[in-house]
Amino acid sequence: MQLSSHLLVGARAVPGANGAIRATNPATGETLEPAFGGATLDDLDQACALAEQAFDPYRERPPQARAAFLESIAEQLLALGDELVERCVLETGLPRGRIEGERGRTVNQLRLFAAVVRSGDHLDLRIDPAQPGRAPLPRPDLRLRHIPVGPVAVFGASNFPLAFSVAGGDTASALAAGCPVLAKAHSAHPGTSALAGLAIQRAVRDCGMPEGTFSLLFDSGRAVGQALVSDRRIKAVGFTGSRAGGAALMALAAARAEPIPVYAEMSSINPVLLFPHALAARAEEIGKAFAASLTLGVGQFCTNPGLVLALDSADLDTFIDSASTALRAAAAGTMLTAGIAASYRSGVDALAGHAAVATLAQNVHAEGKGAAALFRTTGVAFLADHALHGEVFGPAALLVVCRDMAEMRAVTEVLEGQLTATLQIDADDYAAAMALLPALERKVGRILVNGFPTGVEVSTAMVHGGPFPATSDGRSTSVGTGAISRFLRPVCYQNMPQALLPAVLRDDAMAGSWRRMDGTLAKA
């Protein structure tokens, strides 16, 4: 047994003296041992001081060393073995297969960022050679690289206890960028967090990184998390969670003497647009696949398809029958926490009780479980009532039946920012889809065709982001290699002697890295 209930402050394990956090098994309601001690503001101060000290040495470690460190974290996560998987199952109610899959994703994510670090692509190197003879004024030698912003605070998500938590995407991309990380453990899975933190702490030690490269804090309330975002030594924030939580962090960050960027992924209802020819060809199949996506992981994905737009037709009725039948057959699943289950129930009750909403399918609730539900309203009603636009986190969706494509476009135009939009289309729908694409592009980070939005590839071209409130910063992605850019900023060196230049910008820089030479991409 490797699990410890202590905070990780740099290289130390510290018993937290500020209240206690206990996990609950959401499947049984049972309280789990041990109690994790909450961090004091003094613990926080020490972790921030260590991170500040670690920043300069950590960021200037050679790319190979930083990449090996990320790979070492992956190895240490795997080395935790079944203890990590079993604890995670206990704390989340998620099935073992899902947790094992998520561990694989988390490990691959760390390895992908190691490859990014080795490539140097994220540095966006640029060299404008001097033009001493230029008239009227000579041009100086100008060289640009990106450097990390500084220590990053990471707030893990409840719904991805590995891939978006302590050793998840925010931590991996921040460490890859060269930023020390201070992770605030999610109170729903403190044991999983402690184990993942231990893996990172071991990798820091094994790879000889400065101890302040990583710390893990438990917070028995909200004061420590808030103080973390407000601490002058923290230079950026990564967060995945509720809209209210993200908004609170944004406000704290904006109110600092030095405002800092917050990357909060918050709220999305992920519209699915069903086009007439696609429905005519395969309404039943689309209905089944939709129900499978809606109920995957008890609907607890950021990309859960919570909104369906379609025109009225007999084919739509076939879709409704197919989806409803599949949803009625889906067993209610254990939700991540009692709070999420209660919030889901109240969201479903609000839809069911809305005067302009009809219930198409609704399974019976059970304590702590989320039962699938499908509701129906009209385009007119949706346009009239913003209350219908909010996220109901869980396996519920609202079908908005539109009078015509113009009304579907109008509905699209009033949507808030989204992570995804999905088109179900056949070739004969292309013209109609094309007319909607500009509006969709303005609203979302990813547009999918003939698939469903759950399932987010970790790769180079992925965007898991989108305009507010999908995220706090629609210029970024939190999944895929682009996530590293969130934690970087450019620095230009003018007429800097070779001896003082960063190694990657010297004339004798290691061959193979890409750079813009006088504006043109070329390999060094």
Added chain:
Amino acid sequence: MQLSSHLLVGARAVPGANGAIRATNPATGETLEPAFGGATLDDLDQACALAEQAFDPYRERPPQARAAFLESIAEQLLALGDELVERCVLETGLPRGRIEGERGRTVNQLRLFAAVVRSGDHLDLRIDPAQPGRAPLPRPDLRLRHIPVGPVAVFGASNFPLAFSVAGGDTASALAAGCPVLAKAHSAHPGTSALAGLAIQRAVRDCGMPEGTFSLLFDSGRAVGQALVSDRRIKAVGFTGSRAGGAALMALAAARAEPIPVYAEMSSINPVLLFPHALAARAEEIGKAFAASLTLGVGQFCTNPGLVLALDSADLDTFIDSASTALRAAAAGTMLTAGIAASYRSGVDALAGHAAVATLAQNVHAEGKGAAALFRTTGVAFLADHALHGEVFGPAALLVVCRDMAEMRAVTEVLEGQLTATLQIDADDYAAAMALLPALERKVGRILVNGFPTGVEVSTAMVHGGPFPATSDGRSTSVGTGAISRFLRPVCYQNMPQALLPAVLRDDAMAGSWRRMDGTLAKA
């Protein structure tokens, strides 16, 4: 005479009915004709509506067309001929040669962004081809491009009436990105703004761009500018000006239902670090060059060197003598506005009256003019009093004499974010400079060696940015090709049929554009 006192609301010229703005010739105090009518909130609403309508068609115009449009703006600016130069001289008190040079820079800037648009580099294209056979799950086809964020509000700077105003860097980069621009004219140079706006309006017409691609608003107070930033149709803000002004726009943008990014360039004292061997070798020369940089344009540059750090020595006395002699010989120059002159005078008086500050050189003030000044304090005093860290906009600098390199480093560490830092070093100073570089990198956007920070190259590798309060967003630059990234965000297309993909992402995309194919840069 082409000058009109009207607002430009899309293709129309509209007499503003909300108060009047008159320019003053700062050299004579004379009020200049005509009176420019302030925009009403209704004018603003119409301009925003036109910009919203223009966004989709404008952003999807082919790169060649958008590039030609930027070049047409450059041509139209030149075609305004002497009327533009003369009006600009009248409104700013800047000499004709400076204005002609700035016009050249403005024109080149537009042409550089045209080249960027043609290259497509800013789109950061990425393609992860499908892997249908991958286990356990196939990988979908994923393609990424960057799209513009939407209509941008641009607030011009007083100190660069052409290069950072209506047709300046923010406008050029936003239009290049594909964003319509709503420019708020600076009240100190409304005529220059009107003429530059006319050039853009003509280019919109000649190139067949949607009329809402550009509008120009005058504001007789602050209400119109504030309403502009708060308007839901505006998706980003570019601003160059005071710290208070930038902070006000940041607060407005953060308080919106949909918060938006603000790129405000605000405040920087641009430390110059004099190292012992460099001083020993060429103290007199450095003093002269420093004085020339400090007084260039009456010190009204964002990169004006307002802070000098050095160790006490006989060589430093030589520097002081040389700089003071040159500064005493510099005639007081007309400042841009009476307000700037008054604010400069009060900043200089505060330094002169500070108990821990000695005056080394101070020329006699004259009404509306800025006289050079050089002050001296100690590292201890500077560390103790944050009031000494603020920007005094104009030709004044504070020399901080440090006890040793450790104290110089301590001073560096307490500085706020800066646009630039300058090192005066010889080879024997390299080791000492290297010890300070990490701290400087954390504070600034550009580090110069053996030059002076005034003079900002418009090129690929330039960074005109830096941590707060140098700018509101240290992840960006407002000068150089990188400025376009401020107005872009990524969108991913998953399994999108070729027919629906943006042209640049199709398999048959025009040869020659760079893209990341499965993570590796290659030409299409």
